[in-house]
């Protein structure tokens with residue numbers, strides 16, 4: 480049976496108002512083409528296919544036309560203006576959704592184009608028992624504390640997880656949390672905002688494919704891998 484078909488209704492926010500400076504694509508990375516489509520289009524299409532409705536896309540205020548062109552003509556998708564920080568983009572999008580009766584919301588980075596339905600299903604199901612749920616992955620390398628630039632100490636790998644998006648929330652809890660905490664604008668992600676407001680955040684299994692396209696190299700992944708002795712010499 481199709482797991483997503485059994486999910487309760489949920490909305491989605493796609494934050495796509497950044498500049499993508501580290502990716503150096505000539506345009507903000509969410510508008511760059513990757514595997515045949517703009518990165519943003521991959522993210523929006525995956526959310527629509529997983530059942531999200533509506534999908535709010537926060538795009539730069541001076542690139543609303545580009546955002547409309549990238550997402551295409553879909554009545555379930557709405558483009559709004561983002562803000563100066565990621566969290567400002569989220570907060571404005573939450574305000575746009577307020578009053579529409581939506582009980583659950585996924586918040587997703589446009590820059591993570593490979594979103595799978597099974598991750599969405601895990602997140603939405605987790606909301607039955609918690610106000611927030613996030614996809615995480617273990618750390619496989621050992622960790623050092625390096626505040627001084629040299630090795631200052633070690634960190635316990637077992638206690639650390641890598642956090643991805645989408646992140647899922649009870650709408651009223653994350654909306655209130657964004658308005659309650661003045662540090663929210665500079666938080667790393669929305670789970671931190673909810674946690675600071677005292678909300679519980681459950682962890683579900685993430686997926687390596689949900690990586691965030693960040694650097695120019697991330698846009699070159701159609702190239703053959705470089706391996707010692709791989710026969711390319």
Ligand code: CTP
Pocket residue numbers: 494495496497498499500501502507508509537561562563564565566568588589590591691692693
């Ligand atoms: N984002 C946003 N509004 C901002 C800043 C970031 O909506 N003011 C979005 C980005 O578009 C991206 C996501 O937040 O989808 C994660 O941010 P990041 O990977 O840092 O993207 P950029 O800020 O665009 O990239 P960079 O930091 O390299 O400039």
Ligand code: MG
Pocket residue numbers: 497
């Ligand atoms: Mg950034």
